[in-house]
Amino acid sequence: MSSPMLSQILTASRLTDGRVVYFTETGQWSEQILEALFVAGPEAETTLLAQGRQGVAFRQVVDPYLIEVVRAGKDDPLPVRLRERIRAFGPTVYPPPRALIAKDARHVPV
Amino acid sequence: MYRYDVHDRALVAGRVDEFRGQVRRRLQGELNEDQFRPLRLMNGVYLQLHSYMLRVAIPYGVLASHQLRLLATIAHRYDRGLGHFTTRQNLQFNWIGLEDVPDVLGHLARVDMHAIQTSGNCIRNITTDPFAGVAKDEVEDPRITAELLRQWSTFHPEFLYLPRKFKVAVTGAREDRAAVRWHDIGLRLVRDAAGTIGYEVIAGGGQGRTPVIGATLRSFLPKADLLPYIEAIMRLYNRFGRRDNKYKARIKILLQDVGIEAFARMVEEEWPRVRRPDPHLIAAETARLVEDFALPYRPRKDSPVDTTERDLAFWRWVAANVAPHQSADRAIVTLPLKSIDQGPGDITAEKMETVADLADRYSHAEMRISHHQNIVLPHVRWTELPRLWETLERLGLAEPIAGLAPDIVACPGMDYCALATARSIGIAQDISKRLAALAPPEHIGALRLNISGCINACGHHHAGHIGILGVDKRGEEFYQITIGGSDDYDATLGTLIGPAVPAARVADAIESLVLAYLAHRQGTERFLETYRRLGITPFKEAFHAVDQE
Numbered sequence: 325m326s327s328p329m330l331s332q333i334l335t336a337s338r339l340t341d342g343r344v345v346y347f348t349e350t351g352q353w354s355e356q357i358l359e360a361l362f363v364a365g366p367e368a369e370t371t372l373l374a375q376g377r378q379g380v381a382f383r384q385v386v387d388p389y390l391i392e393v394v395r396a397g398k399d400d401p402l403p404v405r406l407r408e409r410i411r412a413f414g415p416t417v418y419p420p421p422r423a424l425i426a427k428d429a430r431h432v433p434v
Numbered sequence: 435m436y437r438y439d440v441h442d443r444a445l446v447a448g449r450v451d452e453f454r455g456q457v458r459r460r461l462q463g464e465l466n467e468d469q470f471r472p473l474r475l476m477n478g479v480y481l482q483l484h485s486y487m488l489r490v491a492i493p494y495g496v497l498a499s500h501q502l503r504l505l506a507t508i509a510h511r512y513d514r515g516l517g518h519f520t521t522r523q524n525l526q527f528n529w530i531g532l533e534d535v536p537d538v539l540g541h542l543a544r545v546d547m548h549a550i551q552t553s554g555n556c557i558r559n560i561t562t563d564p565f566a567g568v569a570k571d572e573v574e575d576p577r578i579t580a581e582l583l584r585q586w587s588t589f590h591p592e593f594l595y596l597p598r599k600f601k602v603a604v605t606g607a608r609e610d611r612a613a614v615r616w617h618d619i620g621l622r623l624v625r626d627a628a629g630t631i632g633y634e635v636i637a638g639g640g641q642g643r644t645p646v647i648g649a650t651l652r653s654f655l656p657k658a659d660l661l662p663y664i665e666a667i668m669r670l671y672n673r674f675g676r677r678d679n680k681y682k683a684r685i686k687i688l689l690q691d692v693g694i695e696a697f698a699r700m701v702e703e704e705w706p707r708v709r710r711p712d713p714h715l716i717a718a719e720t721a722r723l724v725e726d727f728a729l730p731y732r733p734r735k736d737s738p739v740d741t742t743e744r745d746l747a748f749w750r751w752v753a754a755n756v757a758p759h760q761s762a763d764r765a766i767v768t769l770p771l772k773s774i775d776q777g778p779g780d781i782t783a784e785k786m787e788t789v790a791d792l793a794d795r796y797s798h799a800e801m802r803i804s805h806h807q808n809i810v811l812p813h814v815r816w817t818e819l820p821r822l823w824e825t826l827e828r829l830g831l832a833e834p835i836a837g838l839a840p841d842i843v844a845c846p847g848m849d850y851c852a853l854a855t856a857r858s859i860g861i862a863q864d865i866s867k868r869l870a871a872l873a874p875p876e877h878i879g880a881l882r883l884n885i886s887g888c889i890n891a892c893g894h895h896h897a898g899h900i901g902i903l904g905v906d907k908r909g910e911e912f913y914q915i916t917i918g919g920s921d922d923y924d925a926t927l928g929t930l931i932g933p934a935v936p937a938a939r940v941a942d943a944i945e946s947l948v949l950a951y952l953a954h955r956q957g958t959e960r961f962l963e964t965y966r967r968l969g970i971t972p973f974k975e976a977f978h979a980v981d982q983e
């Protein structure tokens with residue numbers, strides 16, 4: 325079994341709704357950390373950060389930064405820091421009911 | 435309840451329109467994040483861990499049932515069906531989209547609500563006693579003062595860019611339920627020797643990384659002098675407060691640098707120079723407010739005698755959650771928002787709707803939010819308490835814990851907050867479970883547990899009888915525990931009991947402190963009294979025994 329590998333991925337908050345997003349291999353921003361593009365080494369990190377700045381310029385995201393992740397098992401990335409794990413997978417307490425995610429409840433009259 | 439007039443409505447509507455334009459310009463790229471951040475903060479919008487967070491003001495904690503219903507609808511439609519009541523009597527939505535904020539603010543404006551002065555370096559939402567206007571131990575209803583200050587401070591052009599945020603609390607009762615000594619300015623309505631009502635003015639209190647207990651600036655200020663006197667304090671703070679270092683910018687640091695007596699002299703010199711508001715205008719507005727805040731029924735001196743046999747569970751609930759009222763036939767009922775499976779202060783949209791119905795039925799459609807993150811029904815008839823209790827039991831809102839150990843105060847911590855260094859909610863849940871297994875809450879008695887997820891101290895840990903502060907130690911969550919804090923008039927700052935403990939040991943540590951108290955208490959002595967009598971030593975010993983395990 326190979327030992328876990330440390331890599332960097334690029335994360336940010338989406339401008340329109342503040343949701344946590346990750347920069348993907350196809351150059352998009354995705355809510356799924358599984359789709360994040362992994363890099364290692366200073367040069368690749370610099371390139372990835374430049375993508376983040378471009379995301380800001382294109383008004384896609386706010387506050388992009390790199391985070392460290394461990395790739396274990398079937399390569400599923402796990403952020404090293406607890407804060408980033410909470411951003412990736414949600415609060416650790418009483419997960420808010422998925423059925424009530426904002427966009428699904430737009431029929432509720434105000 | 436206070437009703438908005440045409441000026442209030444125009445002001446709030448104007449602000450919604452203005453922010454709608456600012457959001458549009460941000461989304462279209464005319465404003466960048468650096469330009470937009472201060473604008474969104476002026477409208478209560480933060481960027482948090484999972485989304486934008488909108489903080490809605492509940493001025494002096496007074497909330498009508500139709501307003502809570504609207505908050506429920508917003509929670510359903512724009513959030514994830516959840517709201518969080520804060521230690522400053524506000525409500526936070528944690529999953530709001532920026533593009534939705536103008537619409538949400540528009541809906542709020544329709545029920546006279548807004549997010550003005552809930553963030554930024556301005557005079558923040560003014561807080562007060564959740565029992566205001568109905569408390570039996572009250573000198574005067576503090577909401578009248580709080581509302582006058584709200585009108586005076588809202589968009590006051592001189593005080594929109596203060597060195598830092600500025601928090602004011604007002605109380606009018608003998609018991610301090612507003613933590614006035616922990617505020618930048620605390621006002622306490624008192625009587626002088628002749629029986630005239632005025633204010634004790636307290637200044638320079640605050641929590642955060644430099645906790646300071648406010649000192650009395652003036653022991654008696656005539657009511658007519660309130661606005662010019664407060665304006666003088668604000669002017670001096672605006673002029674001399676530090677702007678070079680955000681950690682030294684609060685008024686408490688200025689007061690420490692200058693000294694409270696010297697600062698009091700500066701205020702005495704300054705305030706005669708402040709233009710006094712037209713006394714007729716203030717008198718007329720005060721009269722209007724007195725009328726608006728008057729009880730919606732005639733207070734009675736006699737209470738009905740109820741000889742019906744009732745469950746012990748009912749009386750446990752009455753003893754903990756029901757407080758005496760100015761009118762002998764009424765009671766003040768606290769609904770603790772501290773269920774073990776939710777975070778302190780959290781409430782689902784469904785529960786908001788149900789509580790709004792209960793307020794309609796039992797409390798003249800009125801509620802209060804307490805800085806201990808609970809909801810209060812201020813006008814319940816004694817004769818209706820049994821029926822209300824039965825309903826609350828079914829809803830899980832009748833836990834007999836108000837003011838007792840499981841009535842834990844906690845900030846959202848790292849589960850939501852971008853500034854957090856550790857989690858708070860899970861720690862609160864661990865402690866609740868542990869204490870529930872230890873003894874019934876009334877056996878442990880009055881005990882305030884406060885938890886903050888970082889040094890900013892939104893969970894008021896410095897003022898907790900037991901305070902818990904989450905810190906980061908090389909990437910691990912650790913918790914510092916303090917003991918002996920208080921937010922009463924005789925406020926004290928908690929003392930650190932020992933080295934920080936890892937998350938998994940916090941419940942053990944708290945249990946050891948509670949057991950030490952139970953072993954040493956005399957008679958009906960409360961936790962804080964035992965601590966003050968014995969000092970820290972027996973608690974330290976109990977804590978160290980756990981720390982060494």
Ligand code: SF4
Nearest residue numbers: 845851854887888892
């Ligand atoms: S105390 Fe810290 S973690 Fe808690 S809400 Fe305040 S800033 Fe966030």
